[in-house]
Amino acid sequence: GIQVEQSPPDLILQEGANSTLRCNFSDSVNNLQWFHQNPWGQLINLFYIPSGTKQNGRLSATTVATERYSLLYISSSQTTDSGVYFCAVEFNTGGFKTIFGAGTRLFVKA
Amino acid sequence: EAQVTQNPRYLITVTGKKLTVTCSQNMNHEYMSWYRQDPGLGLRQIYYSMNVEVTDKGDVPEGYKVSRKEKRNFPLILESPSPNQTSLYFCASRSGQGAGNEQFFGPGTRLTVL
Numbered sequence: 001g002i003q004v005e006q007s008p009p010d011l012i013l014q015e016g017a018n019s020t021l022r023c024n025f026s027d028s029v030n031n032l033q034w035f036h037q038n039p040w041g042q043l044i045n046l047f048y049i050p051s052g053t054k055q056n057g058r059l060s061a062t063t064v065a066t067e068r069y070s071l072l073y074i075s076s077s078q079t080t081d082s083g084v085y086f087c088a089v090e091f092n093t094g095g096f097k098t099i100f101g102a103g104t105r106l107f108v109k110a
Numbered sequence: 111e112a113q114v115t116q117n118p119r120y121l122i123t124v125t126g127k128k129l130t131v132t133c134s135q136n137m138n139h140e141y142m143s144w145y146r147q148d149p150g151l152g153l154r155q156i157y158y159s160m161n162v163e164v165t166d167k168g169d170v171p172e173g174y175k176v177s178r179k180e181k182r183n184f185p186l187i188l189e190s191p192s193p194n195q196t197s198l199y200f201c202a203s204r205s206g207q208g209a210g211n212e213q214f215f216g217p218g219t220r221l222t223v224l
Contacts, residue, residue, distance in 0.1 A: 040196060041218050048212035064198055086153065088213070095166050098213070099142065100153040 002026055006101035013077045013108045020057070021027050021104045023087035024072055030090045034072050035101075037084040046085075072106040094095045112137045114154040114216035116201050123191060131186045131219050132197045133201030141204045142184040143168070143213070144176065153200065159184055191223040 006021040013019055023032070035044040047054050047061040049070065054061055058077075063070040074081055084103040091097055114135045123129055135142065143158035145168075155168030159178040171196055175187040184203075188195060201216040 031211065031220055035215075041220075043200065043215040043218075045212060047213065083148075088153070096141070096160065098145075098155050098157065098158070099169070100145075102150075102152045 002091055002093065002097070002099055004085060004087060004099045004101040005102050008104060009102065011106045012044050013105055013106065015077060015079060015108055017077050017108075018073070018075045019077060019106070021085055021106075023070040023072070023076070023101055024027075025068050025070075025087075025089045025092070027068075027091055029065065029107075030092045030096065032070055034061055035072070035086045035088065036081075037086065038082060043086075074106075077106075079108045079110050081109050082085045082106055099110075114179070114201055114203055114214050116199075116216040116219050118219060119217065120220050122223050122224065125192055127194070129188050129191060129221075130137075130169060131188075131201075131221070133184045134182050135184075135203040135214070135218060136182065137203060137205070138181065139203035139205045139214075140181070141151050141206060141211075141213075142178070143201045143202045144184070144186045145202065146198050147200065148171065155200075156186070162194065163178075165187070191221075193223050195221065196223050197221060 005024045031050045049063045051065045056077045056080045060073045088100045131153045144156040145153045145158040147153045157176040159165045202213040204211045
């Protein structure tokens with residue numbers, strides 16, 4: 001069936017470190033987004049990236065649709081980066097369902 | 111300000127008492143969707159709507175109803191809530207009847223069913 005898998009499930013970083021989060025998906029996609037869920041539960045759009053590469057400050061993302069994966073890079077991490085990072089994939093399978101990965105829980109230590 | 115709003119933000123209710131969670135967007139988006147988030151299970155799609163009067167099931171539609179009578183509103187209805195519907199609910203919208211475009215999420219509704 002359709003699957004979205006994220007890795008690693010948990011990540012602890014020292015402030016200032018870099019990290020790469022991965023999202024694998026099992027089928028061709030209509031779109032792919034990365035979100036950050038902050039400690040208050042709010043979902044914050046990071047990137048809309050069905051293909052290609054985008055950058056926004058210390059964050060960047062790359063999606064290689066033909067190989068069915070996306071990467072989120074966090075450079076010079078800060079304590080405010082802590083939270084859960086989700087990728088969400090919209091598949092075109094006779095409908096337009098969206099499936100979220102299970103998330104990567106990030107904790108950045110001061 | 112472009113936004114998706116949900117009401118109420120917090121709700122505690124009892125088993126069997128019908129409730130409605132409202133969702134409204136001011137971006138003239140065609141596509142709207144409901145998700146629930148549970149610990150260890152992430153976010154799962156309940157229902158989505160491609161346009162007015164067009165709705166379809168997501169992965170976990172059991173126990174929920176939706177309607178899309180107007181483009182801006184997409185209420186989630188729990189006819190007979192049960193404790194296993196205790197969850198954090200999110201509404202989202204995006205433009206386009208077809209594929210593509212980013213989804214914008216509401217602030218969430220935390221529902222507890224006793």
